Amino acid sequence: MFLKMLKRGKNMKPGAESNSASGLADWVAERAGGLERKRTSLAVGGEVWHRTFVVHGWPQAVSPEWLRPLVREPLPEGCSLRIAVHYRPARVDWNWATNMRVRRLERSVQSAAESGSPPSPDEVRALESIRILQEKTLYHGAAVFDVWCVVTVSAASPEALEVASSRLEKVCRNARIAVSRAPYEQTDAFMAGWVVGVPDGEFFKRHPGRLADEDSAAALYPFTYGTLDDGTGIYIGNRAADDGDGSFIFLDLERxxxxxxxxxxxxxxxxxxxxxxxxxxxxxxxxxxxxxxxxxxxxxxxxxxxxxxxxxxxxxxxxxxxDPLRVPPPLGDPNEDAARLDGVLNAVMRTASLLAGGLSPAEANAADRALMRLWEKCGVRRDDQGTWARLNERRVHDWYAQLKALANEGAPGAGSLADKLWRFFEGAQSRMFAVPxxxxxxxxxxxxxxxxxxxxxxxxxxxxxxxxxxxxxxxxxxxxxxxxxxxxxxxxxxxxxxxxxxxxxxxxxxxxxxxxxxxxxxxxxxxxxxxxxxxxxxxxxxxxxxxxxxxxxxxxxxxxxxxxxxxxxxxxxxxxxxxxxxxxxxxxxxxxxxxxxxxxxxxxxxxxxxxxxxxxxxxxxxxx
Ligand SMILES: Nc1ncnc2c1ncn2[C@@H]1O[C@H](COP(=O)(O)OP(=O)(O)OP(=O)(O)O)[C@@H](O)[C@H]1O
Ligand SMILES: [Mg+2]
Missing domain, CATH: 3.40.50.300 (P-loop containing nucleotide triphosphate hydrolases)
Structure with missing residues (x-):
């Protein structure tokens, strides 16, 4: 799904490899005589080429058996294969979101059955998987794990690496295991293939593991998320015209x-x-x-x-x-951030205008001047964003106090505006702005x-x-x-x-x-x-x-x-x-x-x- 790709894409910029992993890689490289990072492989010392694959699609049942086809496959002369599996304890939340998904899935399978057409095998499988998982974790207190697997192929030349990689990919396809060449993440992936070189948590977050129960043979919990919306978008209704077939309709909002x-x-x-x-x-x-x-x-x-x-x-x-004086924290976008103080000015002016039922030019000037006085009093300087947050300790009532002070000094517009606003700050209406x-x-x-x-x-x-x-x-x-x-x-x-x-x-x-x-x-x-x-x-x-x-x-x-x-x-x-x-x-x-x-x-x-x-x-x- 586009949304998820976006999220991942953000973390997968070229060169965005983590420091801890590259530190170890550099250490190895130094001893081996140089490391060359390529998009989908690493060359160490100009002598050994490595490519690490990350498993992202798993077969139906995860048991030790599933790796057998991989290790059986003969590789070209001089090539070797290393497989690493990581386990981490996982938590399955049976919260509202999970329940909602399950119910929608049930509903979909059930209505297919009612209409006499066969339900989607994926949905039926997903539903069964969730039920098994639910039974185990919820009722029997079984522990669950996230499992990750990376496979590293090493070869003596780039050509041999290509041959070995293609062979491995073919074996995986036949065994229904989806692997990725992990572009731009070869250092992290390579480290994940080492017992001592586990990459930081970010790598595992970018490549979600596969949930397995204690028997290592349970359901694909994250997969069920995909059956209703992955690639197809969100549920929007069933076709219901008189000649409609009742089918479920999804909208892909991000297409x-x-x-x-x-x-x-x-x-x-x-x-x-x-x-x-x-x-x-x-x-x-x-x-x-x-x-x-x-x-x-x-x-x-x-x-x-x-x-x-x-x-x-x-x-x-x-x-x-x-409170209109509230200055939002900086976003990291220079234009947006620089506009924050004007945002406060706009909010104050709008508030004054809405309360007073419109402002005359003199009243608008008075409102503006009262705010500038308040800035001055708080030490807020327009040219120094670091001072702006000082306004957050103030409330719109402080601005009103400045307005009244201006009125006492006889500043044009201040008196009439303060009169109009009195009831909202001092009169019976003042409780409306009691709690910022x-x-x-x-x-x-x-x-x-x-x-x-x-x-x-x-x-x-x-x-x-x-x-x-x-x-x-x-x-x-x-x-x-x-x-x-x-x-x-x-x-x-x-x-x-x-x-x-x-x-x-x-x-x-x-x-x-x-x-x-x-x-x-x-x-x-x-x-x-x-x-x-x-x-x-x-x-x-x-x-x-x-x-x-x-x-x-x-x-x-x-x-x-x-x-x-x-x-x-x-x-x-x-x-x-x-x-x-x-x-x-x-x-x-x-x-x-x-x-x-x-x-x-x-x-x-x-x-x-x-x-x-x-x-x-x-x-x-x-x-x-
Ligand atoms: N697809 C549906 N299937 C079954 N019941 C439905 C469906 N859509 C709405 N209802 C029921 O119809 C009733 C009115 O629905 P809803 O409150 O959504 O209407 P509304 O258009 O928002 O009305 P109002 O303008 O009064 O707010 C509710 O009791 C709701 O449960
Ligand atoms: Mg309504």
Whole structure:
């Protein structure tokens, strides 16, 4: 899979060999009269050529027997073979992710059986393997190991090395053992073939071992991960048109790394939008995306708890918020890092403007000046990034204090702005910004922001919009951080998108995400029951909705109420047969999937009962 290749590719740059291993190799080379590192071999002293193969695909059963064909194979004159096997204790976590995979696998095998077609042999085998492994580790307390194997061929000339290598590769193919010539990693691989020269853990991380139980003959646990999504992408539904064959459909989101992978999900209440979102969310979590959810109703709480996610309550009553003065830690990207202080300035100005309901030029200047005074007071200097973190000890209240001081000095604009903001910092509204949240998303697979919608209460509207805007900024930071620091993929989910899009600031943010998140290895998923928010020129249309509509490779269309369907008919440019299909989908939980440049299909999610139950939980009332 592309994602995994990316992760590995990152570590496999030419010359990126580890120091400990090359140190030993140099020691050997020095005594042997020189070492020449080639892409897939090592030449020692110009006399002996070595090539080390790493086993990455193992036969069905791992027992001492499996090596026999290798050692039996006669090699050309003067060539030798060395095989090294490493064992390390492994841990199998029977956590939610494993259980989810097993259930989906079961479901897939079971539905094949129901439809009368033979299930995929790979899936059946994977399922059996997991069950055996589960039985052994969970119920009988058996120990498991990760096993690695490397095979080194040595020859007296490069030509002989080629002949011996080809022969070995052929034997492995016949024995169903997959080996790699380990390009650019020959030193590490060579060391792994020595009892004393075990390379550092990084090498083993790059080349995951094969899980074996005490009998060395158990299941391919990591392999089961691949049966549902390796190479085929994520599960998106079963073909469900009247003439559909019920087959499972997968989407390979990373096949086109340049294109956008955004989703827009449309449908009337109760048709299955949230269920779709949560299923997609689960699939992306299984692919190790970091996911962010903006949850207006608190209906993701249960799922969040189940997957060990971070629940961030930024509703009005919680008093929690992200402080606009917060300076994110440096990323290692010069441009991004240099822009961090401007980020604070923007956040402060936006906060002031949202709270005050707009700023006059004099008020904007006063807000700016108050911030500069605060910088000065904290010793923050624009030209010295090392001083910026000092702002993290301050809160937006300190900025307000500077503003008031300016007002006392009679600075233009400061008095009127301080008056407008008084109620949020000193008046009854001040509890809204009671607890600054030090949002550190690093370790969480899932971060759910429980945010208040901007309601029709004028007072609350301001604070909700500010909290939302600050939360959005911190998510955008995290997405960029994921890309720059870890080459990690991110996904941002907005359920009940029509409510978010009502907030002009959030709408602008959705627009930015929709148009640029692909460059940051990310995707945006937004669901709404009000399709008109998606077309700026339609009544109730929004900027963010429009940006998403024209920048979403995947459209998911459930049945819609008549009035909403008319909006779709008018604006969505869908062919007539597709429109009439959508009209027939009511209460079937089926949806039309439109994939950019690929056409349409009618699908339905076929989810295990346990998974459906996990998604059903709604609202905070059901918190357990
Ligand atoms: N594929 C499916 N198979 C079985 N049940 C489903 C499926 N999709 C949805 N449901 C059920 O339908 C009900 C409504 O689904 P869901 O909450 O996802 O709808 P929604 O479109 O998000 O509605 P709302 O707009 O009210 O939030 C839930 O009880 C859910 O379990
Ligand atoms: Mg819903």
């Amino acid at each position: 086109d790394p340049e294109g956008n992978k955004n989703f827009v999900v449309l449908g009337a209440s109760g048709e299955g939008k949230s269920t779709f979102m949560k299923s997609l969310l689960t699939s992306l979590l299984l692919e190790e995306y970091q996911c962010f959810v903006f949850d207006v109703d608190g209906e993701y709480r249960f799922l969040c708890n189940q997957v060990g996610g971070l629940w961030v309550d930024h509703t009005l009553s919680s008093g929690r918020y992200v 949240d030090d949002v550190d998303f690093g370790g969480s697979p899932l971060v759910v922001f429980h945010v208040a919608q901007t309601v029709n209460n004028e007072l609350e509207e301001h604070t909700a919009a500010v909290k939302m805007s600050l939360a959005l900024t911190s998510v955008w930071d995290a997405v960029r951080r994921n890309r720059i620091r870890g080459n990690r993929w991110s996904a941002v989910f907005c359920d009940e998108g029509q409510r978010l899009l009502l907030d002009p600031n959030a709408s602008r943010f959705v627009n930015t995400l929709a148009t640029t998140i692909r460059k940051w290895n990310g995707l945006l998923v937004l669901a709404t029951n009000k399709p008109s928010v998606l077309w700026a020129h339609a009544e109730g249309g929004t900027e963010g909705g429009s940006g998403l509509w024209s920048n979403s490779a995947y459209k998911v269309l459930f049945w819609l109420e008549d009035a909403d369907m008319m909006a779709v008919e008018k604006n969505a440019e869908l062919p007539a047969p597709v429109l009439s299909t959508i009209r027939k989908l009511r209460r079937t939980h089926r949806f039309v999937l439109r994939v950019l440049d690929k056409g349409f299909d009618v699908l339905k999610l076929s989810l295990p009962a346990e998974e459906l139950a996990l998604y059903k939980t709604r609202g905070l009332a059901e918190e357990r």
